[in-house]
Amino acid sequence: QSWNNRNLSSIPVDLDIRIRRLDLSNNFIRQLHKLELPCLEQLDLSNNQLDLISEGLFENLVRLEQLNLSRNELNNNLAEHYLRNKSALDQLKMTGNALTRLSHKLFTESKSLRAIAIDDNLISEIEEGTFESLIQLEVLNLAKNNLAHICDFKLRQVKFLNLSRNSVEFFVTHEDSRLYRLEVLDLSHNKLLYFPIVPKTNRLRYLYLQNNMIGSYSEAALVSETNSLYSEITLSLLLSLETLNLSYNCLQSIIWDVRNDSDSGPLRQLFFRSLKHLDLQSNRLVYISPPFLSALAQIERLNLQDNSVQPCTSADHLGRTLKHLNLKGNGIKMLQPNTFQGTSLVSLSLAKNPSLVMQEGALEGVQTTLQSLIISEINLTSSRLLSLPCMPALTHLNVSNNLLDTIPRSLSCSPLREIDIRHNVFITLNPSLIRALSTNLTVMHISGNPFNCCDNRWLMVLNETEITVKSNPGTGSHGVSSAATTLPHLEACGRLSGQHDMQAFFKPHQHCFDFKL
Numbered sequence: 001q002s003w004n005n006r007n008l009s010s011i012p013v014d015l016d017i018r019i020r021r022l023d024l025s026n027n028f029i030r031q032l033h034k035l036e037l038p039c040l041e042q043l044d045l046s047n048n049q050l051d052l053i054s055e056g057l058f059e060n061l062v063r064l065e066q067l068n069l070s071r072n073e074l075n076n077n078l079a080e081h082y083l084r085n086k087s088a089l090d091q092l093k094m095t096g097n098a099l100t101r102l103s104h105k106l107f108t109e110s111k112s113l114r115a116i117a118i119d120d121n122l123i124s125e126i127e128e129g130t131f132e133s134l135i136q137l138e139v140l141n142l143a144k145n146n147l148a149h150i151c152d153f154k155l156r157q158v159k160f161l162n163l164s165r166n167s168v169e170f171f172v173t174h175e176d177s178r179l180y181r182l183e184v185l186d187l188s189h190n191k192l193l194y195f196p197i198v199p200k201t202n203r204l205r206y207l208y209l210q211n212n213m214i215g216s217y218s219e220a221a222l223v224s225e226t227n228s229l230y231s232e233i234t235l236s237l238l239l240s241l242e243t244l245n246l247s248y249n250c251l252q253s254i255i256w257d258v259r260n261d262s263d264s265g266p267l268r269q270l271f272f273r274s275l276k277h278l279d280l281q282s283n284r285l286v287y288i289s290p291p292f293l294s295a296l297a298q299i300e301r302l303n304l305q306d307n308s309v310q311p312c313t314s315a316d317h318l319g320r321t322l323k324h325l326n327l328k329g330n331g332i333k334m335l336q337p338n339t340f341q342g343t344s345l346v347s348l349s350l351a352k353n354p355s356l357v358m359q360e361g362a363l364e365g366v367q368t369t370l371q372s373l374i375i376s377e378i379n380l381t382s383s384r385l386l387s388l389p390c391m392p393a394l395t396h397l398n399v400s401n402n403l404l405d406t407i408p409r410s411l412s413c414s415p416l417r418e419i420d421i422r423h424n425v426f427i428t429l430n431p432s433l434i435r436a437l438s439t440n441l442t443v444m445h446i447s448g449n450p451f452n453c454c455d456n457r458w459l460m461v462l463n464e465t466e467i468t469v470k471s472n473p474g475t476g477s478h479g480v481s482s483a484a485t486t487l488p489h490l491e492a493c494g495r496l497s498g499q500h501d502m503q504a505f506f507k508p509h510q511h512c513f514d515f516k517l
């Protein structure tokens with residue numbers, strides 16, 4: 001039965017005692033009377049004003065499987081009273097209440113719990129034994145609380161653990177070699193100073209560590225910090241890890257020791273044999289050791305945006321599996337020939353490296369696989385762009401915010417679908433090139449160029465094609481229109497405002513003025 005959103009201030013009387021589901025969410029219920037619903041399996045009391053649930057109120061709900069108490073004002077830490085004798089309870093939600101402490105007695109009579117969400121509370125203490133005995137527990141959400149240390153993690157049964165947005169400085173797993181079932185661990189938005197000590201034998205696939213302070217504690221490399229802190233702990237084998245997010249930390253260099261499983265020796269290291277997606281955006285990286293990179297045998301996406309790395313001359317160490325590489329904003333000075341050779345890059349961003357010199361042959365080896373190339377904000381001039389090779393797979397090109405006045409002919413090699421030439425110094429575009437590109441081109445971003453309307457043959461060609469011109473200088477998500485309806489956009493800009501007779505505009509030399517799109 002659904003009674004949600006009915007302005008109720010108490011539970012309706014005379015409920016059919018046979019009901020199995022009762023939804024009382026989004027009301028103003030503050031007090032409950034004892035519920036006599038022996039068949040009830042699902043109870044939703046979320047979004048009410050419950051501040052106290054007295055002992056015995058839920059006593060007769062012996063079949064209850066799902067209980068939702070989210071978004072109330074429960075703060076009395078007497079939760080164990082309403083979880084009495086709930087041996088069938090499978091899911092408990094208490095998101096958005098005011099619990100401060102979890103006691104070991106809390107779940108002693110609800111041992112079948114499989115999923116618990118107590119996120120967005122004020123929990124700063126969890127007594128030992130609170131979750132350990134819940135052997136069915138798979139999903140535990142404790143995000144947005146006040147937890148500061150995870151000193152002895154031993155929940156081997158849990159598959160998904162969310163500790164995001166607490167104040168966690170350390171995460172250390174109990175020293176044991178038994179298998180932990182953990183697959184997803186979210187420790188993002190905390191105050192971690194070190195790489196967490198995750199279970200030695202694990203099935204971790206997703207590890208979220210973004211927005212922490214890893215690497216800030218000393219200038220030394222991460223692994224030596226960790227080694228010295230936990231000298232007795234053998235670091236974990238992260239053999240199943242697919243996604244590692246370390247963005248927005250303080251890493252300056254990565255020199256994790258790498259060796260094959262079979263090698264022996266005193267070194268401790270982290271293995272990332274299955275890693276597909278490594279996000280290192282916005283650290284302070286100046287150095288990543290080549291052996292570390294070449295040991296990433298499955299890597300597909302590598303995000304190094306907003307660091308200070310300079311690519312080496314040869315890409316032997318970049319995995320063959322690498323598809324997406326983001327090097328935006330690294331202050332890169334020089335790209336040598338063959339920098340990416342050996343990879344099969346599909347997308348590459350070199351944006352915002354204003355002093356970048358791309359030597360001829362810099363894209364050698366990837367010119368046949370690249371589908372997306374971003375070379376915006378690199379002070380590129382047309383003569384330098386001429387060295388771009390023929391790229392027969394390229395569908396997306398961003399050359400915005402440069403100093404270009406011509407599009408090189410070599411681009412007619414590419415089946416371009418979208419091109420962004422905003423904020424350059426184009427006075428005109430080559431009409432025959434536009435015609436050649438129009439076979440595939442669907443979107444063109446052109447605003448922010450000092451086009452001269454006396455040379456408008458390109459506009460007429462554009463007008464005949466299906467190309468959508470985005471002339472909005474902003475994000476590009478507005479001002480979408482087909483070429484036929486583009487022209488009113490032109491008049492909205494620059495010195496053309498007020499000009500309604502667009503036909504006249506097309507008659508060369510009749511109304512001749514510069515305009516900016």
Ligand SMILES: *[C@@H]1O[C@H](CO)[C@@H](O)[C@H](O)[C@H]1NC(C)=O
Nearest residue numbers: 025044046066067068091093
């Ligand atoms: C309350 O939780 C149950 C499952 O535990 C869920 O089915 C229900 O949608 C939740 N209610 C709201 C309003 O989110």
Ligand SMILES: *[C@@H]1O[C@H](CO)[C@@H](O)[C@H](O)[C@H]1NC(C)=O
Nearest residue numbers: 059060062063084085086087
């Ligand atoms: C718990 O529930 C069972 C089964 O309904 C019942 O027999 C028993 O008396 C209850 N125990 C308590 C302490 O309420």
Ligand SMILES: *[C@@H]1O[C@H](CO)[C@@H](O)[C@H](O)[C@H]1NC(C)=O
Nearest residue numbers: 119143144162164165184186
């Ligand atoms: C963990 O919780 C945070 C805060 O609610 C949420 O933003 C994040 O998506 C969750 N993490 C995962 C892996 O679901």
Ligand SMILES: *[C@@H]1O[C@H](CO)[C@@H](O)[C@H](O)[C@H]1NC(C)=O
Nearest residue numbers: 210243245246247248277279
């Ligand atoms: C990593 O975290 C950042 C910051 O929260 C986010 O923008 C990015 O999408 C995440 N990347 C992955 C692969 O999870």
Ligand SMILES: *[C@@H]1O[C@H](CO)[C@@H](O)[C@H](O)[C@H]1NC(C)=O
Nearest residue numbers: 353354355356378379380403
């Ligand atoms: C980029 O070009 C502009 C204009 O020519 C120049 O002022 C600026 O110094 C250049 N920036 C770099 C980093 O070379």
Ligand SMILES: *[C@@H]1O[C@H](CO)[C@@H](O)[C@H](O)[C@H]1NC(C)=O
Nearest residue numbers: 351376377398400401420476
């Ligand atoms: C091209 O790069 C600029 C940054 O220089 C960005 O603002 C713009 O959104 C990109 N264009 C497209 C179509 O994504």
